[in-house]
Amino acid sequence: MGIINVNQVSAQQGIKFQGFANENAYPTNLGTSDAGFLIYDTSLAALVIWDGANWSQIKMQGSVNDGTESGKANGSAMMILVDIIAAGGSLNDVRALEGPLWLNPAAFSGSNPSAAPFQVWCDMTTQGGGWTLSIKYDRSIPESQGWGVYSLQDKGGREYYNHLGLSSLDANGEVYETLNMRDLIICNKALGNGYAGRWMMHACTDQGSGAGRLEYTGNDFNTPNQASQSRTAGSSTTLSHSPMFSQFHKNVIEDPNRLWDTDGAQVTNSNGSSVSTYQDYQDPNDITQYGGGNFYKLGDDATAPSESFIMTNASYIPNSSDSNGRVLRQDHLDGNYMFSVGNREGGVYCSGTNNTNLRGHQSPAFNWGFHSKDNTQQTYGYGPNTTIGTHCNANAGANYRPGKRMNFMFTR
Numbered sequence: 001m002g003i004i005n006v007n008q009v010s011a012q013q014g015i016k017f018q019g020f021a022n023e024n025a026y027p028t029n030l031g032t033s034d035a036g037f038l039i040y041d042t043s044l045a046a047l048v049i050w051d052g053a054n055w056s057q058i059k060m061q062g063s064v065n066d067g068t069e070s071g072k073a074n075g076s077a078m079m080i081l082v083d084i085i086a087a088g089g090s091l092n093d094v095r096a097l098e099g100p101l102w103l104n105p106a107a108f109s110g111s112n113p114s115a116a117p118f119q120v121w122c123d124m125t126t127q128g129g130g131w132t133l134s135i136k137y138d139r140s141i142p143e144s145q146g147w148g149v150y151s152l153q154d155k156g157g158r159e160y161y162n163h164l165g166l167s168s169l170d171a172n173g174e175v176y177e178t179l180n181m182r183d184l185i186i187c188n189k190a191l192g193n194g195y196a197g198r199w200m201m202h203a204c205t206d207q208g209s210g211a212g213r214l215e216y217t218g219n220d221f222n223t224p225n226q227a228s229q230s231r232t233a234g235s236s237t238t239l240s241h242s243p244m245f246s247q248f249h250k251n252v253i254e255d256p257n258r259l260w261d262t263d264g265a266q267v268t269n270s271n272g273s274s275v276s277t278y279q280d281y282q283d284p285n286d287i288t289q290y291g292g293g294n295f296y297k298l299g300d301d302a303t304a305p306s307e308s309f310i311m312t313n314a315s316y317i318p319n320s321s322d323s324n325g326r327v328l329r330q331d332h333l334d335g336n337y338m339f340s341v342g343n344r345e346g347g348v349y350c351s352g353t354n355n356t357n358l359r360g361h362q363s364p365a366f367n368w369g370f371h372s373k374d375n376t377q378q379t380y381g382y383g384p385n386t387t388i389g390t391h392c393n394a395n396a397g398a399n400y401r402p403g404k405r406m407n408f409m410f411t412r
Contacts (some may be wrong), residue, residue, distance in 0.1 A: 101119065163181070
């Protein structure tokens with residue numbers, strides 16, 4: 001009897017077998033006494049068992065944690081996708097689940113094992129699916145109720161705040177709603193092979209209620225440098241670069257607690273420090289070294305996304321041409337926490353500054369504002385009605401507001 005190499009054993013992750021590329025590579029010279037031998041077929045992405053005479057693929061016949069009820073909650077939309085496919089389901093089975101699904105990221109990540117599941121809207125179709133709605137921002141609230149809060153403060157992506165409202169894309173009377181995206185990074189990167197725990201999707205729609213994926217899809221997923229314009233989508237309007245995609249920096253994937261830490265030791269306040277050390281979201285070499293980057297598509301296989309489809313005008317989205325996508329480098333000042341600029345009021349994560357002065361931006365494809373360490377919010381500006389995200393100033397003028405009412409960030 002041959003020996004199957006157990007590649008990894010972990011109390012948290014279980015057992016990982018060395019893979020065999022296809023049936024021709026399976027172990028040979030097995031007999032009836034070897035029945036029960038398990039191996040992993042990398043071409044099928046499935047376990048295979050020797051029954052004493054033949055190899056057979058293992059498919060789950062029982063229930064899958066597909067998020068259809070609280071007792072079947074999973075850690076993320078991407079975990080649901082992977083589990084359904086592993087159990088023998090199809091992509092059509094995955095897509096049929098699009099909408100509110102029961103998740104429990106804190107329990108599955110281990111940050112809060114006693115956390116209760118709740119419903120979150122999940123996009124199971126776009127560029128392979130597996131997207132968990134993580135942040136929702138309604139531009140109409142600060143514009144109608146005052147400018148006390150017009151950013152994601154210090155909670156965006158780091159807390160479960162108003163999170164029950166993320167069961168739909170609807171406006172709920174809140175400026176913003178957010179999940180703790182650190183839990184999602186932990187859950188998704190544990191899937192292995194580096195394809196998950198890396199991605200964000202940015203989208204928008206002008207529809208305040210009843211919207212779905214069609215209402216935020218204006219992107220044709222075929223144009224790397226299309227100037228932003230309003231576009232009809234479903235029963236509403238969106239922007240021509242919605243949705244677009246970005247990637248977490250590598251230091252954040254390694255240590256999710258860095259993500260948008262407004263109180264981080266190296267966060268700067270206005271006029272606090274000189275900033276010039278950058279990474280370029282439009283440079284393939286920088287993307288390989290540091291992560292980050294802007295993409296107009298990722299490909300239709302969620303388990304094999306590509307970094308090849310770089311969006312080449314994401315730091316100056318009103319125009320089809322652009323010079324660079326510079327942001328603070330991941331190991332420099334505010335960049336340690338994936339903030340794009342420094343030495344300025346408010347924190348910001350954006351798709352690029354388009355200049356050598358990393359103290360602000362011009363017209364990024366997306367702009368998500370936070371507090372800085374001194375609790376200031378952004379007082380920036382950008383092109384008229386062209387950006388996905390939050391207001392960049394306490395002003396309802398076209399140069400300061402998101403292009404559409406409802407703005408979303410998804411995680412995969």
